[in-house]
Amino acid sequence: MSDNSLASDPATTSVPDIPPQVRKSDRKHKLRGYLTDYVCISHNESSCFSTLTNLSLQPPTISFHSLSSHSQQLLENLHISEPSTYEEAAHSPGWQAAMEQELQALAATRTWDIVSLPRGKKPIGCKWVYKVKHKADGSIER
Numbered sequence: 001m002s003d004n005s006l007a008s009d010p011a012t013t014s015v016p017d018i019p020p021q022v023r024k025s026d027r028k029h030k031l032r033g034y035l036t037d038y039v040c041i042s043h044n045e046s047s048c049f050s051t052l053t054n055l056s057l058q059p060p061t062i063s064f065h066s067l068s069s070h071s072q073q074l075l076e077n078l079h080i081s082e083p084s085t086y087e088e089a090a091h092s093p094g095w096q097a098a099m100e101q102e103l104q105a106l107a108a109t110r111t112w113d114i115v116s117l118p119r120g121k122k123p124i125g126c127k128w129v130y131k132v133k134h135k136a137d138g139s140i141e142r
Contacts, residue, residue, distance in 0.1 A: 040061040040062070082130045082131060082132055083095060083130045084130070086128050089128065089130055095130060098130075098142070099128065
């Protein structure tokens, strides 16, 4: 076997690692239609959508501090904290009432029954998920 036959064998030849070339699109991009109705209000100077690299694809950003005091107060009142644990929700009368309403709705629709656990079986876990539901006009639905 000659040295030339080894050189022509693709399994024995080494190819240097060359990273592939990344081609950028030259297509014109524009703001998505559903974003034209929105304005991003930012508390700091950075953009609300910092993960987007093309600034022309983001809705306009307005600084929170440039708004009137009435608008700032309105936005602060719209922010309702959502507890992440049962312990946090248990301290709030509003969330307690919401949990009671949810249990009553489940009982009224006979979603489940309380039964004895069979011997040797483990119960499955569950978790409350707390979320404020808003109407289209921004008011609280529930």
